Amino acid sequence: MxxxxxxxxxxxxxxxxxxxxxxxHIEQADVVxxxxxxxxAQKWLEGMNTDVRCLQRFYExxxxxxxxxxxxxxxxxxxxxxxxxxxxxxxxxxxVFACVSHRAIKKAKAEELPATMxxxxxxxxxxxxxxxxxxxxxxxxxxxxxQFMFYKRNIDTSAHxxxxxxxxxxxxxxxxxxxxxxxxxxxxxxxxxHYPRDHEVxxxxxxxxxxxxxxxxxxxxxxxxxxxxxxxxxxVIPPCSTMQPNEAVLAKLVAIDKKEKRxxxxxxxxxxx
Amino acid sequence: MxxxxxxxxxxxxxxxxxxxxxxTNMLVIANFTEYQVSAIISKNTERLAETIYDLPMIKCxxxxxxxxxxxxxxxxxxKTFATNF
Numbered sequence: 001m002x003x004x005x006x007x008x009x010x011x012x013x014x015x016x017x018x019x020x021x022x023x024x025h026i027e028q029a030d031v032v033x034x035x036x037x038x039x040x041a042q043k044w045l046e047g048m049n050t051d052v053r054c055l056q057r058f059y060e061x062x063x064x065x066x067x068x069x070x071x072x073x074x075x076x077x078x079x080x081x082x083x084x085x086x087x088x089x090x091x092x093x094x095x096v097f098a099c100v101s102h103r104a105i106k107k108a109k110a111e112e113l114p115a116t117m118x119x120x121x122x123x124x125x126x127x128x129x130x131x132x133x134x135x136x137x138x139x140x141x142x143x144x145x146x147q148f149m150f151y152k153r154n155i156d157t158s159a160h161x162x163x164x165x166x167x168x169x170x171x172x173x174x175x176x177x178x179x180x181x182x183x184x185x186x187x188x189x190x191x192x193x194h195y196p197r198d199h200e201v202x203x204x205x206x207x208x209x210x211x212x213x214x215x216x217x218x219x220x221x222x223x224x225x226x227x228x229x230x231x232x233x234x235x236v237i238p239p240c241s242t243m244q245p246n247e248a249v250l251a252k253l254v255a256i257d258k259k260e261k262r263x264x265x266x267x268x269x270x271x272x273x
Numbered sequence: 274m275x276x277x278x279x280x281x282x283x284x285x286x287x288x289x290x291x292x293x294x295x296x297t298n299m300l301v302i303a304n305f306t307e308y309q310v311s312a313i314i315s316k317n318t319e320r321l322a323e324t325i326y327d328l329p330m331i332k333c334x335x336x337x338x339x340x341x342x343x344x345x346x347x348x349x350x351x352k353t354f355a356t357n358f
Contacts (some may be wrong), residue, residue, distance in 0.1 A: 017283030037280055039328040046329075060335040063277055095338040147339035210284035211316040212309060231334050238348045 003080040003221045006087050007094040007101035009120015012206040014041045017121035022089075023048070025118065029087035031079045033072075035100065037091040037210045037232060055100075065174045073104045080113050091208075093122035096162055097144065121219060124162075124236065126206035130214045131236065133160060138239055145169045145235070149187055155194045158244070162235040163187075166203075167229035177231060184225045195240050197222050201228070202236040276303055280313070284307055 001233035011017020026032055026045065032052045033244070036042040046052045047251045055075070079086045088094070094101040095117050098245045108115035124142070128135065139159030145166045155161065163169075168176060170183035198220055217229055280303055284290050290299060293314055312320035316351045322328050 013285050014278075016285035035334075036329075037329060037334045038326075038331055039322060040278060040281060042324065042329040042331065043275060044282065044326075047275070047278060054329060056330070056332050065336060069338065099338055144337045144339050150339060168336065171339075174338060207316065210281050211313055211321065211333070212318060213316065231336065 003083045003113060005076065005080045005104060005113065005115040006118060007105060007116070008087055008118040009122070009136055010041065010045070011093075011121040012092055012126050012208065013212075014038075014044055014122075014209045016210070018119065018229070019102055019118060022118045022120060025087050026089055028085070030084040030088050031094070032080075033076050033086065033088045035088075035090050035098075040209050041091060049087075058269075062173075062175045067266055068098050069103060072100050076100075077107055077111075078112075079250075080108055080115075081111070085102055090120070093120045093125075095119070096122045096124065099203050100246075123164075123206045127162070127213070127234065127236070130206065131202065131204060131216060133236070135160065138243060142200060145187065146171055150189060151171050156237050157194050157241045160239060163237070165231070166224075166235040167231050167233055170230040178229065181225050184256040188222060188224050189211050191221055191237070195221055195237065199240050200238070202238070203227060204234045204236050204272050205230065205232055275325055276305070277309065277321065279303075280305070284313075 006029075007026050009018075009023035010022065011137075026048045029049055030051065032045065032049045033055055034042060034045050035055050042054060044050075053075075055072045057070045060068070067144060076086060077090050088101060089105060089232060090098050090101060092098070101117060101130070101248070105115040105117060116191055127133065139156065140162060141156065142158055142162045142164065143153065145163040146168060148163055149170050150172075166184075166187075167178045169179055169187045172180050182184075200218050201221050201224065203215060203217040207214045215233070221237075280311065283299065284296065288298050295316050297310065297314065300313060305313070306324070308322065312319075314322065
């Protein structure tokens with residue numbers, strides 16, 4: 001019998017965010033591999049299936065996460081190749097800022113093994129609800145913090161800028177669990193090229209269990225260097241400028257509108273006597 | 274499943290448990306110790322964690338790798354697998 005892989009998201013808050021189909025996949029799997037954000041969630045998962053295997057053992061401080069993630073992928077795929085119905089459960093959304101699921105599915109498909117993904121409620125979803133931000137209002141840009149630092153980006157200060165994994169800002173080694181003040185200062189200096197020093201930013205953390213409170217600490221941009229950051233802390237930078245009209249595009253659209261109106265109204269007729 | 278976990282799931286999924294009084298009543302019915310009730314009402318995660326003797330340790334949350342240079346490694350892995358098979 002052919003094995004299969006389903007990567008599911010358990011959501012951010014234990015028990016509140018998992019979809020019925022993801023829950024069913026976990027309950028019916030032969031093997032469940034897990035990467036949860038806290039011990040409560042891991043324990044909860046272990047109550048849903050008798051064979052839950054935590055992938056945490058692959059993590060080591062100083063070890064390149066690329067190696068860690070490839071080891072996780074190989075472990076997951078090994079069971080799929082053995083013909084088992086495998087579920088890989090990740091906290092949040094399995095496909096958002098989580099490369100293990102993408103790599104595992106890609107590799108399974110390359111070996112012609114069935115592999116799919118079921119979404120979960122992500123930190124981004126919680127952020128919009130908790131902070132009252134509508135990404136459609138003035139736009140929203142999302143970057144992994146280190147990638148944002150390593151590459152030149154066009155920053156639109158009239159939209160929200162959201163930087164994920166800010167505690168690992170500037171980590172080139174891929175082996176650290178956090179970086180220090182010197183790294184954060186580089187990030188702040190980069191942001192100060194676009195934002196004023198007294199710009200208010202938000203440190204956000206979604207709640208993991210029912211008794212947690214979400215974090216929405218408002219600080220000045222320059223205070224980021226000394227702020228308490230965790231692996232799951234997100235930096236939210238509100239806009240500091242207004243949207244500028246694109247006059248050239250607007251003029252083109254006005255011309256189209258006029259043309260369409262003329263067609264709709266038909267040719268102008270004059271009365272000839 | 275641990276009764277602490279069951280209660281956390283219930284608190285996260287039952288909209289009627291939206292005040293301390295309702296939560297306390299539910300905890301009394303669930304036969305929670307005073308220490309556990311106090312931990313939950315004061316929203317003290319660390320104290321609550323102490324009441325589960327075999328709570329798994331989480332070293333690291335899943336993190337994104339900033340550069341997708343791993344694409345090459347995936348191809349290498351597939352080739353290795355094909356050779357070994």
